[in-house]
Amino acid sequence: MIGYPANSILVLVEVSPSGQLRSGAAELIGAAASVGSAVALALAPTGNAERLGTELAALGAAQVLISETEEHASSVVVPAVDALAAAAAVVAPEAVLTANSIRGRDAAARFAARSGSALALDAVGISRDEEGIIAHHSVYGGAYLVDSAASTGALVITLRQGSSDLRSEAQPSNVQQLPVAASGAPEATITAYRETAAASSRPELRGADIVVSGGRGLGSGENFSLVEGLADALGGAIGASRAAVDAGYVAQTMQVGQTGVTVAPQLYIALGISGAIQHRAGMQTSKTIIAINKDPDAPIFDIADFGVVGDIFTVVPQLVAAIEAKRG
Amino acid sequence: MKIIVLMKEVPDTYGERTLDLETGLLNRSASEPVLDEITERALEVALSHREKDANTEVVLLTVGPAGTLPATLRKGLAMGADRAVHVQDPALLGADLSLTAQVIAAAAKHIGFDLVIAGNASTDGGGGALPSMLTELFGVAGLASLSTVAIDELTVSGSCNTEFDSYEASIDLPGVISVTEALPDARFPNFKGIMAAKKKPFETLDLAQLGIVIDQETARSIVISAAQRPARNAGIRIEDAGDAGDQIAEFLAQNQLIKGRSA
CATH class of the missing domain: 3.40.50.1220 (TPP-binding domain)
Structure with a gap:
């Protein structure tokens, strides 16, 4: 059994149904590594663990947990929530970080509700003080800057895409399969699916310079x-x-x-x-x-x-x- | 079918919105309170379904201070909702998402529902997490951020466009959905609706009536500081005298904003 440092930040990264990392993983891992030890969690179809582990270590994840599941392509969110719960149980993270994307937010919100954790949404940065992890928010269109923290327990944070330009140095690959017990929570059934990742040569609006x-x-x-x-x-x-x-x-x-x-x-x-x-x-x-x-x-x-x-x-x-x- | 629509009162985005820098809370008296537009669209989804299925009851549910909310919520009744439930309690001042979700979940169970419809994200908090939290707390199925919705007796289906992909999906009822502003604009209340709204049932509940005791030991998200960003000042302004394009290019070049052509 591998131990996890007390300052572990559990990071949920998004993976396409075919097992490719979505953009945004480097930003999440970079932000996590700036305040602690980044433990990346990804769900992927079977057979992708080693490759994803290497890719995530290259982005700065000190440890990588992969939940291989054939439900990955056909599910919306429940397997991700189950995996977060399983990972949090073994890692005991100081904070949990996801993208403030539609799926990331859905998973973070459900995990926070399930685990009774405090939730900080749409952060534009994270830092730490002597009492723990702090989420920074830019509210009312940036007119105000607000900092939030958890009164107790791990703070679950969604990070606004494109808000942080911190990037971590590559780490040696350290990947483990994560066994996940299915919660059996009712899930939506996907009836049609298509990738829409822009074929455009222009940058994405979110995060563009x-x-x-x-x-x-x-x-x-x-x-x-x-x-x-x-x-x-x-x-x-x-x-x-x-x-x-x-x-x-x-x-x-x-x-x-x-x-x-x-x-x-x-x-x-x-x-x-x-x-x-x-x-x-x-x-x-x-x-x-x-x-x-x-x-x-x-x-x-x-x-x-x-x-x-x-x-x-x-x-x-x-x-x-x-x-x-x-x-x- | 019984549909609960979650309504939220927000400061009008056409005015300045201010935070109390002592508490980090919204300064409610500083701006005009309105129903959040996205929650009106959520209500429109429910009302459209009732037009097809007359055996549908549409209940508005909101949590917020006594102040202006009852009057604000009347608009939803005037649009056509059957009744409204307002949860208010002084102990909810400054409630975080976890507590708010707990309260809404308790109130929704008190009302009973087949379907809960919410906006995907409010214009003030902008969190977009509450519908997902409710889904989890109820132990039902959910679909977040739908840009189309079809409701029938036993299921709800719809499409979702995420940052990377789009999908169509369905859930069995009971369930929770949130909708985006891709859905149609809400109807305007007509005169008949406005008159009828005055007589519609309006229930007010407090935490004791919902059987909620706030657990001081529970993990909460707390504001530890709030500051106002300095206002932005206007810079150079010129009238185009035929060379404005060149002047902007010069300004960009001076600020190193023209990058080399990438390979």
């Missing part, structure tokens, strides 16, 4: 090519305001704001976006904000580091040409 967003000022879905052109010139991701989504220009998954994705990139460029509070709540912690809008009273200018009152249809093409020229 550069985001170019378009708003109602674009006027149509076709005109969104203006946003795409600038995003591609800068190597950035594409976002949109709620107004642009509601007008049907782009898919809801691209919405930045209170009810969409929250981003905090190095550079955020807002094209034809007025900057309603709902939008600002999703991007106002960006490091540098540039706004182009023809309305000089648009509230987006109140938070822009560089604002241009002008027509996006003339300014953006000139900007793209100038970027290409500067890059040579």
Whole structure:
């Protein structure tokens, strides 16, 4: 029996039905390793333990637990909750960390309810003080910074994707199979499935260094090519305001704001976006904000580091040409 | 079928929302309280089902302070819900998710249900965990973050788009689902609904009536500090005089924001 250090952080990483690590594992393990010993937990189809163990050690996991299960592809969340419960029983972690993804949050919430643990959601970082692990949160669109902790026991934390750039050094591979007793909790039945991992060459909106967003000022879905052109010139991701989504220009998954994705990139460029509070709540912690809008009273200018009152249809093409020229 | 819809009162996102920096709690008096839009969409799912199956009862359930909530919740009744249950107790001030989930679970059992429908995440807390916690506490099946929903007598099915994949799935009832804003907008209350809402049953419960004694030893998530981020200031602003694009490119270059073309 291998022992686990007292400062173990149990990290649930996500794996595709075919056994491939999802993006985000490096971020979770990096954050965990910054405050303790990262113990990675993955569910995978049979025959993937050694390979995943090596991959997770390379990302900084000091120890790796793999629950091999044929239910992995056909289940939604129950096997992950059962595996978390089994892993927590042997590791006795100081904290449990998952991504604040749809599946990660579901598993974390159910594990917290099952184990009676305190739950800290959508953290943007973790640290420790003399009393234990602390989760840092950015709330109300980043207007407030709040720290939370567990009154007792392990804190279960979901980490906002793309919020932490801490990465760990590779560790020697140390993988073990984790036996998991099925809880028998009622589970959903998957009737149809498809991978949607973007075939796009553009970065994902969450966690992108550069985001170019378009708003109602674009006027149509076709005109969104203006946003795409600038995003591609800068190597950035594409976002949109709620107004642009509601007008049907782009898919809801691209919405930045209170009810969409929250981003905090190095550079955020807002094209034809007025900057309603709902939008600002999703991007106002960006490091540098540039706004182009023809309305000089648009509230987006109140938070822009560089604002241009002008027509996006003339300014953006000139900007793209100038970027290409500067890059040579 | 008996459907419980979880409703939440939140500060209107069109106004400034503030935290009390002493307690880390929402400053409720500083902003207009409204029903969270996503919970209205959850209610719309329930009301749409009742139109197809008249033998459906739609019960609103909320937890929150006495203050403005009863008035806020009336909107849900005016939209068409049959009755409302409001859990309030001074001991719930500052309740964390675990305690809130425990209270909602107890209240839902008190009401009885075939299906619980919630929004996937509120606009203020934004946790998105409560429906999953309830699923676990009830020991029933659940589906989180559905972007389509079909309800029949014995099952609920729907589709979910995650960050990596999308799937269609179904659960046997009883169960818990949460819905995203991909679902249709909620209906507006009409005049008839507003008048009828005044006469609909409105039950108020406290912790004693639900048989809940708060266990001080239980693990809780606690706020240990809260601070306001300094407000952002406006920087340079220019009117386009024909060279704004070049000026932005210059600004980007000075700030090392133009990266080399990657291979």
